[in-house]
Amino acid sequence: IDLTTTLNKLHFKTPLMNAAGVHCATTTELDDLLDSQAGGLVTKSATLQPRTGNPDPRYANLPFGSINSMGLPNQGLDYYLNYANATALTHPDFPILLSLAGQSLAENLQMLERIQASAFSGLTELNLSCPNVPGKPQIGYDFDQMKTILTAVFQTFNQPLGIKLPPYFDLAQFDLVADILNQFPLAFINTINSVGNGLFINLETETTVIKPKGGFGGIGGSYVKPVALANVRAFRQRLNPAIQIIGTGGVVSGGDLFELILCGADVVQIGTTLAQEGTPAFGRILTELERIMAQKGYATLADFRGNLKTL
């Protein structure tokens, strides 16, 4: 069984990695990912300066997933850029993605210029879908702003770039967003980010379970797998084949991983499952995938990638 895959110029030994924001905010967490069976890693979405984020409790595990309103806590771009450049020396072939979530176009352009001026040779993921910074609407739902940002970004940045998208729930929106994205030389899209602004209640105490934003937060885990499958499938059907897809959302088992690849994902990320199970989740899920591939007679991921059949 050959589990290798590529994303732009990066070669992945396995198609599974962390989702930005989970187990990737500090060098300790990032080194943990390096030593795991993950095929690559992505750093916590960065802003130019460090941020402490929203007040606790800002994350909760739920019966079928998780809710979070972290508020973009991170160590600042230079911390992650330095980690990426140091790791490239010790692990030259390990794929590293830098995630950015600037709070303005100017901040995103400043960060891209700093990355471009550095020795960084990995992939950059521009997060257009953070649902948890109070007062900041998700760029991914403002199509004019998304177009403006992508135009400016591609005038500034000449390294491979992908974007992290929020989930969409309407076929006309898939058409509209894909039409915008197909106008740009994107290396990849990553879909989906958490399903924004859900609410979970503690029935006993009649309270919310997280503090920020009155308890509203991004939903992840099994709850969102049908949404992730649909978004990967819809964009694979609509996007220029040169734009690859990272599939994220609701992956708990090897079967879930298989399904996202069947919808067209080139690489798959886990967030909630990694938060709950730790890095052993990578080996468990990959072993389950290999068993399914062997049972079905598939030797490589390309044997079934994107081959979902309809009735």
Ligand SMILES: C=Cc1c(C(=O)O)[nH]c(=O)[nH]c1=O
């Ligand atoms: C970058 C901020 C994000 C956050 C956050 O830091 O609150 N949570 C998410 O579920 N997705 C995000 O994109």
